[in-house]
Amino acid sequence: MLDKFHDECGVVGVYGHADAANLVYLGLYALQHRGQESAGIAASNDGKMHLEVGMGLVADVFSGARLKKLPGSLAIGHNRYSTTGVSRLKNAQPCLIEYAGGTMAMGHNGNLVNAPGIRKELGEAGAIFQSTNDSEVIVHLMAQSRRNSFIDRAVAALSQVKGAYSIVLMSENELIAARDPNGFRPLCLGKVDGGYIVASESCVMNLVEAEYIRELEPGELLLINKYGMKSFFPFPKSPTTQCVFEHIYFSRPDSHLFGQPVYSARKHMGRALARDTPVDADVVVPVPDSGVISAMGYSEESGIPFQMGLIRNHYVGRTFIEPQSQIRNFGVKIKLNAVESVIRGKRVIIIDDSIVRGTTSKKIVKMLREVGAKEIHVRISSPPTTHSCFYGIDTPTKGELIASNMNLEQTREYLGADSLHYLDLEKMLDVFGDQRGNFCSACFNGCYPIEVEDPNEGSPQLDLFE
Amino acid sequence: MLDKFHDECGVVGVYGHADAANLVYLGLYALQHRGQESAGIAASNDGKMHLEVGMGLVADVFSGARLKKLPGSLAIGHNRYSTTGVSRLKNAQPCLIEYAGGTMAMGHNGNLVNAPGIRKELGEAGAIFQSTNDSEVIVHLMAQSRRNSFIDRAVAALSQVKGAYSIVLMSENELIAARDPNGFRPLCLGKVDGGYIVASESCVMNLVEAEYIRELEPGELLLINKYGMKSFFPFPKSPTTQCVFEHIYFSRPDSHLFGQPVYSARKHMGRALARDTPVDADVVVPVPDSGVISAMGYSEESGIPFQMGLIRNHYVGRTFIEPQSQIRNFGVKIKLNAVESVIRGKRVIIIDDSIVRGTTSKKIVKMLREVGAKEIHVRISSPPTTHSCFYGIDTPTKGELIASNMNLEQTREYLGADSLHYLDLEKMLDVFGDQRGNFCSACFNGCYPIEVEDPNEGSPQLDLFE
């Protein structure tokens, strides 16, 4: 899948390290795949908090000089995803606010399904909003809490919100990391030079040379302050419904997530796919980068040789200028190119992790035909994506999802492939063994673990103005 | 006076003009002297509001492309003053917020003396703040009002604040301009191509070729919407205490303000100064640009020739890099240079509008000595500045005001001048004839027309965190 949809961000928090902002910066670097729209870091030093945010990649937003503006041993950071719409600096996180209890900053990965309702109530009581982020309701609820301690305010606020959140929160001298009771999004904990670090994915621990400790549990709030680290489980027990798409697509293959390595989950999906829908062919070719690991699994299981028949240009940036006088659309070509020597005359199995709108897959099939593929068999290492996500993934509306509007044969014909198969949901979940029941599969079967008002109407994400 | 202190901003609002944002841009251009730190414009089009703000001069912040992002026939704009501290984009105005009643934007010139208290109350009730601007309390109070209409919310909010404000406020389709009951800061109204324009100073009307109508009265709220223009006077009558420093220094000499031309006020101050403290000398030399008009008045009254014995370099920007290996401080030299052919061997009367810390004046005296002035007589066209302002001017604390810490003779000695005289307060007010009672002179005599808690302690301006 080529940037067809995106996760809602990566978060990092560091407590008790002289280089807190710098470690957060490194962490955001490692989590860049989770969001390329904006990056930001808040740090606290001697009771004073500083915030630096900017549009773009972490490496573009932060210079050495800018990092120096973020002294202190406590810091949080956030990468925000890229939408096709207007990028707005005001929506960049962390947000930093003043309230009666002092100053606080927050970074949020996820989506709160009852944010519009809370926002409406808050608004009726006179609250004003600076962003269109659903996350902003959390800091409002914290500010309105009559509780005194930072952790109590956090508990009070998070008790009122529903949906998906992996969150980092900081006051002048405390760090809170929290995962929603369903555990939709990942969040893990490590130890570095006597300090603590929390981050969306474990690959952060590798980069900063932290010792990986564990994932936060669903519903856990972790408070880190001068007295040490303390866990809280203040919410009623919920079923665990971790996002299976983190394993399918979002997370880095070198991360360890929801109890198992992403790499092996993907490899097993590829193997299961080979068993599920075998086909006689000459080469197995991944759509890079997301299809690579599952294609390797498919190749291993099927015995059909694995080939990098599509080459990805990693220098592709945000903007790309199409020629003007010609009616052409380079689209996927700027990112991918087929290797003719690998494809010509071959029966090709092309492996991707998912199909969203189908437009990119169609172009890939066409590209392969142009360089002489004899047969093209599209294999997808996950089930058809038929429903929008409301828990933090920026999927298109149901009407735009090809699998929601066409059956398998119609889709195959639309793509121009000789055959098309998706991995069966149950077989995909088999990959997770006795953990199979702990995943959300709403985007595949519409079983939303947390109720959403009118889930298939309108845009799933909050977008109030502009 | 060379940028020794600064007004808190200029504001502009336009209603009912196809080029609203562009006229606001021109207005900000004409008001650039009131604030060089940041510039911003909010515009409303078909119920959608857009905001563009940036650090720096109007001409640097706004390109043609950026102005095009601000369509609509309703717009407001704001120039923010420059502090010596950190410039913060988050404090730039206009602010644009979401609340229960929709979207609104506001630009504020002035300072609210009870903002800290209101902020504390709002905070205790759970409000969160994004900036350290005192102005932010106004939009909070408007959002919390139970009233429905935009004007009623504005009245409700402004009834609770005390201090100085000339304000422009816009909803999706209405413009409100308001001046506090004391009328500290200026605000005037014009008509342009069938639409309306409000602005801090009348020079805006000249530039945009608007017909000048009148100044807003102290305590007046002007509502402009599709039904036309309507005035409200919802507040109890207060004494009028307009800022006399607008005439002395801040406003452009081509503006008409508080009922009279700035140019003639300054000219008369210079004449009064000549009568008040005559001295036998060869030339009258202004400190450009602020001392030019009063120096002309002094020259006319005294008969001593006026000469531009100090030349100002108008290309001086924000940053200036001092040589490193030499212990020198170019300071005022980079801005001013003495004309030796005018000064050498002369008894010089040097005219400035005011002295704040005295450091610049001292350097000017030294510079004149170096090119051979025989005598140097410093004459100031206003009384000694002994008290801080709490109504919108960013004066230093009392401890930093030279006139608050040294008597006349000590100051003269510090400056190195042969003589020093200030214009007497009563004689200065004589310039305004029967309007003499309608001015605030707190910075000269400490008689604060609106009570300030502990006025001479700490920083007069709100500065909660960086």
Added chain:
Amino acid sequence: MLDKFHDECGVVGVYGHADAANLVYLGLYALQHRGQESAGIAASNDGKMHLEVGMGLVADVFSGARLKKLPGSLAIGHNRYSTTGVSRLKNAQPCLIEYAGGTMAMGHNGNLVNAPGIRKELGEAGAIFQSTNDSEVIVHLMAQSRRNSFIDRAVAALSQVKGAYSIVLMSENELIAARDPNGFRPLCLGKVDGGYIVASESCVMNLVEAEYIRELEPGELLLINKYGMKSFFPFPKSPTTQCVFEHIYFSRPDSHLFGQPVYSARKHMGRALARDTPVDADVVVPVPDSGVISAMGYSEESGIPFQMGLIRNHYVGRTFIEPQSQIRNFGVKIKLNAVESVIRGKRVIIIDDSIVRGTTSKKIVKMLREVGAKEIHVRISSPPTTHSCFYGIDTPTKGELIASNMNLEQTREYLGADSLHYLDLEKMLDVFGDQRGNFCSACFNGCYPIEVEDPNEGSPQLDLFE
């Protein structure tokens, strides 16, 4: 005159000062009025030369970090003028080149009338050109010289060019400053902390606190190296024809030039103008800033009060965005505003230094009429500009010069003035006493001291390609 035409640059050179580049930077700051298009500095350290150039004002081009890239005790700098056409970084100076003799850099103020011919010859011999600057021929000629020493190469090259040049040249360890035999453009010498500084105007000496020594003489080459300073006069004697427009308009009033203070020259021109063309009126108003000093002289001589009836907005930048939906042209309004209280009902004498195309003057007259001037008498402190300059001033072609196309009465009518008078050439030159013969007046009388091929055809400045 409001930026109607421009000089070709300012130059600075420093030898033997640890802060050489920084002093050059300060010098360019002081010479900013001579060119705002680009700024550049070359510095030499231990035989290595570095160059930094950029488009824009000195303060925008150079940061502290950028200045640090220019170590060494030898440096030259250059401000380039702004054209209405495309600004080109490649034309920015100093130029730095490699040649058989090593590395050299050059900054040039002036215009070489035989540059096209030399360029053609050089091209035919195989030379390639990187810029469209006429100055580039000088470094080519130096490189082609068979002489060994830097000074000999400079003499050889300058012997071949004709026209106007005040030039700074540096090798890895020598500085050369030179003025053409006619002495068209200024160049002066100072001493600072044991090192030497040369600069276009003496105001530079004031800013860097250098001791002013003298002007370079026409035809003088000054070599400064480890052996000290040495003068050369290698060219045949020419009549001295210094640019009288430096006194009329270009140079700063606080500079001392061609043997006398600019300030007093302008003052005397104003006085002469008052004597030459008296008129009964109420106020004398300068077009700021260039008309200020002469207006003061006019006022003193005539006894008619001097008033700043036009206020200049000094924040005006390069770009200014006109409203779109209205057919208007703000033109001069963005820079100047009339002070109604000064003008209304008055007979106004408006003083400017020159009229080029007449369009700006026409707008000023209109602006004064609009605020109620009863009579408007335009007085120009120099003769009618009837001919283009070919010695370093970017004047329009003859066809665009109003005085070349209309007689006095026609011009008056075009401007809409009640009367119009220019200062007579002879009377203007009287200001310079026995130096009156040492000036070029070609722009007033067409007597070109150095022959120009077809002077009134085409663009006077070299502009080969874009």
Added chain:
Amino acid sequence: MLDKFHDECGVVGVYGHADAANLVYLGLYALQHRGQESAGIAASNDGKMHLEVGMGLVADVFSGARLKKLPGSLAIGHNRYSTTGVSRLKNAQPCLIEYAGGTMAMGHNGNLVNAPGIRKELGEAGAIFQSTNDSEVIVHLMAQSRRNSFIDRAVAALSQVKGAYSIVLMSENELIAARDPNGFRPLCLGKVDGGYIVASESCVMNLVEAEYIRELEPGELLLINKYGMKSFFPFPKSPTTQCVFEHIYFSRPDSHLFGQPVYSARKHMGRALARDTPVDADVVVPVPDSGVISAMGYSEESGIPFQMGLIRNHYVGRTFIEPQSQIRNFGVKIKLNAVESVIRGKRVIIIDDSIVRGTTSKKIVKMLREVGAKEIHVRISSPPTTHSCFYGIDTPTKGELIASNMNLEQTREYLGADSLHYLDLEKMLDVFGDQRGNFCSACFNGCYPIEVEDPNEGSPQLDLFE
């Protein structure tokens, strides 16, 4: 190999296409891997040439607005490589110069071994140089030619230079593409919408949807103008010595080069390596991206499973800020991370295309040890790099090449690997079958096909001044 050294650029030229500059832009996009330091395009329209160059990636240098400044149906472009030293805009290409014959522009990939000598001669004859590029001598020689036509001048100039060049040259209305007689660097030709395109690699043809025609032959000059396309072979026949490193590392795997697909060459090198130096192990892991294809070949031949045990972070930019208070060096970690689930407890064969200094390989071995590799066998799909390149690749000096200073066992010990083997030179060349004699292997065996003065002294690339 992780960016350990770099090719000297990519070039593109387009003739006869309304979107010439835009196609060149796309071509540079596809050739971004050949140079990331600077990008530039020159275009000719109606006899006027425009040039736009900038530092950075193609996508950052060119906006839509900037491309619009490059009208015309003839254009050339250039990507320049990134050095560790100072990046210099003046060295960016294409260079555009004026000479007696008009205007011309040039982009060059390669390195001229006799450039210093020619430069010296030119300098002695008076030539001046603007850049430190060896390429600049070509335009000088063309300008000095007494021939009249553009092609004749090109022939005259190229007859005098020795070394490696694939070059695009344009006059106002002609395009010349040329490859040196040895054919060191690649250059190919295509047809697009009736126009022609030349480019360093064939992947450009795929992206712009051009029809691939052929490679230029060594020693071929291709002239394209209004009369069509014409080939010239003006130089004495030389042995063909194409750069084998283009196949090993530089070119994209989806390009077709020197008669065969890069993808299959690399695959065969991997297979040969497996045969050459078999080892008993559990997994074959490539150093991404350059080792991926050869690792696949190794896996196929050896039957040992291929795994992506190292994950590359493709968001890594130019700048990366290390933490300050810790003595750490993240180095390779920021780019690569090991997948613990793939590596732990395994005997790992790690495949890379080459080793230059050895520092990166050492870090990779260490990283694999840390995640539990039981054995680490380093296999390199090319011979030891023992000599510097003088034909266009920016290799370090001989003293910095590990294989030039350590024997195999010493290198193995330095890397910390359990075993180390390189592919034998003859066996590597076997991959090219009967073309095996047509390659330069100087970096492996020191047999330089074109004599270089004192090849192992000093920097191999021209670097006259900074």
